[in-house]
Amino acid sequence: MLGEKDIGKKLAGEQAANEVQDGMKVGLGSGSTVYWMVKRLGERVQQGLKVEGIPSSNQTEQWAKEFGVPLTNFSQVDYLDVTIDGADEVDENLNLIKGGGGALFREKVIAEAAKKFVIIVDQSKVVTQLGAYPLPVEVLPFGWEMAAKSIEALGCEWKLRRRNNEIFVTDNGNYILDCDFGMIPNPEELHKQLKMIVGVVETGLFANMADKVIIGGRETTKTIEA
Numbered sequence: 001m002l003g004e005k006d007i008g009k010k011l012a013g014e015q016a017a018n019e020v021q022d023g024m025k026v027g028l029g030s031g032s033t034v035y036w037m038v039k040r041l042g043e044r045v046q047q048g049l050k051v052e053g054i055p056s057s058n059q060t061e062q063w064a065k066e067f068g069v070p071l072t073n074f075s076q077v078d079y080l081d082v083t084i085d086g087a088d089e090v091d092e093n094l095n096l097i098k099g100g101g102g103a104l105f106r107e108k109v110i111a112e113a114a115k116k117f118v119i120i121v122d123q124s125k126v127v128t129q130l131g132a133y134p135l136p137v138e139v140l141p142f143g144w145e146m147a148a149k150s151i152e153a154l155g156c157e158w159k160l161r162r163r164n165n166e167i168f169v170t171d172n173g174n175y176i177l178d179c180d181f182g183m184i185p186n187p188e189e190l191h192k193q194l195k196m197i198v199g200v201v202e203t204g205l206f207a208n209m210a211d212k213v214i215i216g217g218r219e220t221t222k223t224i225e226a
């Protein structure tokens with residue numbers, strides 16, 4: 001049986017998939033909310049919907065194949081009609097923290113490539129200000145310790161992400177630093193500062209990018225548009 005959060009994720013994911021139109025090129029985000037979106041999209045493909053997706057992670061690629069969503073890549077298409085992705089936090093201005101699953105770099109690429117960027121979350125992800133969730137920052141393995149020192153100097157405590165006692169390695173072969181900055185009053189400025197640091201590949205701050213957020217509750221969804 002699904003818990004309350006999972007019901008919200010499923011409702012939001014399915015609604016976003018239901019809004020995809022015939023012929024669209026779709027950026028497929030990552031995470032457990034995206035799972036429901038890809039599953040529903042696959043059902044619609046079986047019913048005749050024509051779409052092509054670009055996945056943002058190996059896991060999403062696997063789900064797309066499992067559910068029968070046709071895939072393409074950036075050598076075949078130069079834009080996406082819509083990208084649908086989850087988030088770890090969403091603030092009142094639709095700024096996001098992403099990267100809990102470690103797919104933030106590819107997620108940012110498919111978000112940038114899309115005419116419309118739609119976020120799907122359960123109610124628990126909505127906050128007044130970003131920062132309770134530690135900010136994921138993807139760094140190159142070579143000299144990551146140097147990048148970590150520079151990031152720390154911006155005022156955070158960081159942890160190198162591990163999984164099963166091993167260093168977590170992204171689909172791009174990089175590491176993730178989970179950075180606790182406390183509350184983040186200016187996400188765009190912090191993102192810019194982090195991107196200046198040598199070795200930082202991408203940050204999980206998605207400032208002023210989302211066009212629409214679908215929030216799944218226990219029984220219904222609520223939509224906020226930018």
Ligand SMILES: O=C(CO)[C@H](O)[C@H](O)COP(=O)(O)O
Binds near residue numbers: 031085100104107
């Ligand atoms: O940014 C992400 C992965 O890098 C995910 O979209 C984010 O972590 C939300 O995941 P979930 O839907 O499982 O809560």
